Amino acid sequence: xxxxxxxxxxxQPFTNExxxxxxxxxxxxxxxxxxxxxxxxxxxxxxxxxxxxxxKTNIPVGQIILFINVFIFIVAGFVFGWDSAMYSIFTYYIAxxxxxxxxxxxxxxxxxxxxxxxxxxxxxxxxxxxxxNTTFFYGKGGFSKEDTHIIYCxxxxxxxxxxxxxxxxxxxKAFIAIEHVSDVLGGNFK
Numbered sequence: 776x777x778x779x780x781x782x783x784x785x786x787q788p789f790t791n792e793x794x795x796x797x798x799x800x801x802x803x804x805x806x807x808x809x810x811x812x813x814x815x816x817x818x819x820x821x822x823x824x825x826x827x828x829x830x831k832t833n834i835p836v837g838q839i840i841l842f843i844n845v846f847i848f849i850v851a852g853f854v855f856g857w858d859s860a861m862y863s864i865f866t867y868y869i870a871x872x873x874x875x876x877x878x879x880x881x882x883x884x885x886x887x888x889x890x891x892x893x894x895x896x897x898x899x900x901x902x903x904x905x906x907x908n909t910t911f912f913y914g915k916g917g918f919s920k921e922d923t924h925i926i927y928c929x930x931x932x933x934x935x936x937x938x939x940x941x942x943x944x945x946x947x948k949a950f951i952a953i954e955h956v957s958d959v960l961g962g963n964f965k
Contacts, residue, residue: 793862801866805837805873812836813878837874841867884956885935889926889942890914891949898926900941905934929959 790796808818817823825839844867852860891897898909912925930938935953942949 797862797866798869801869802873804866805870806877808840808870809837809874809877812874835871835875836878837871840874841871883932884929884959885932886927886929886954886956887935887938888952888954889928889949890923891926891942891946892923893945893949894924894926896945897942897949900945901926901928901938904941905930905937907934929956 788796789799808822811818812822812826817826821840821843822836825836825843828834828839829836845864848860848863848867851863889897894911898911901907901909907928907930909926909928912927914923914925915921916923928938939951942951
């Protein structure tokens with residue numbers, strides 16, 4: 776990185792548009808750092824701290840790096856001016872999103888909890904149309920005090936929209952809670 780910085784320091788910039796520099800800089804930065812992290816390396820102390828925190832909290836590494844760098848850029852804003860600090864924050868926001876995709880992959884998993892009176896129909900449709908297994912939990916409504924069935928399943932991020940459409944087809948008033956899953960093992964996930 777240091778050698779490339781020295782070699783490319785005097786090269787004319789590709790663009791003078793700051794927004795384009797922010798967008799493409801964030802994309803390239805996120806891709807580069809994401810590849811380094813994915814294959815077990817790190818570029819500086821920020822990544823090492825982020826990896827350690829991520830292992831303890833299951834927060835994506837890119838989000839932790841973003842948080843640390845936003846704090847650094849706020850401090851830098853007092854010294855170097857707020858325009859540069861704000862552009863840098865947006866660059867690192869884009870980089871953090873790209874980093875997470877590179878490190879975690881496109882197949883990010885989501886856990887879905889569905890509460891509906893049409894639980895059998897919804898569950899069968901999820902299994903038939905998405906090929907995902909479902910699990911029933913028995914619950915009791917806190918307000919209504921009625922016994923209810925809760926559907927639980929795990930899907931990838933590309934299947935979330937299809938799952939919502941399936942649930943809405945059978946019960947427009949169904950309760951759906953979707954959460955990020957940091958890792959999935961077993962079942963019908965590859």
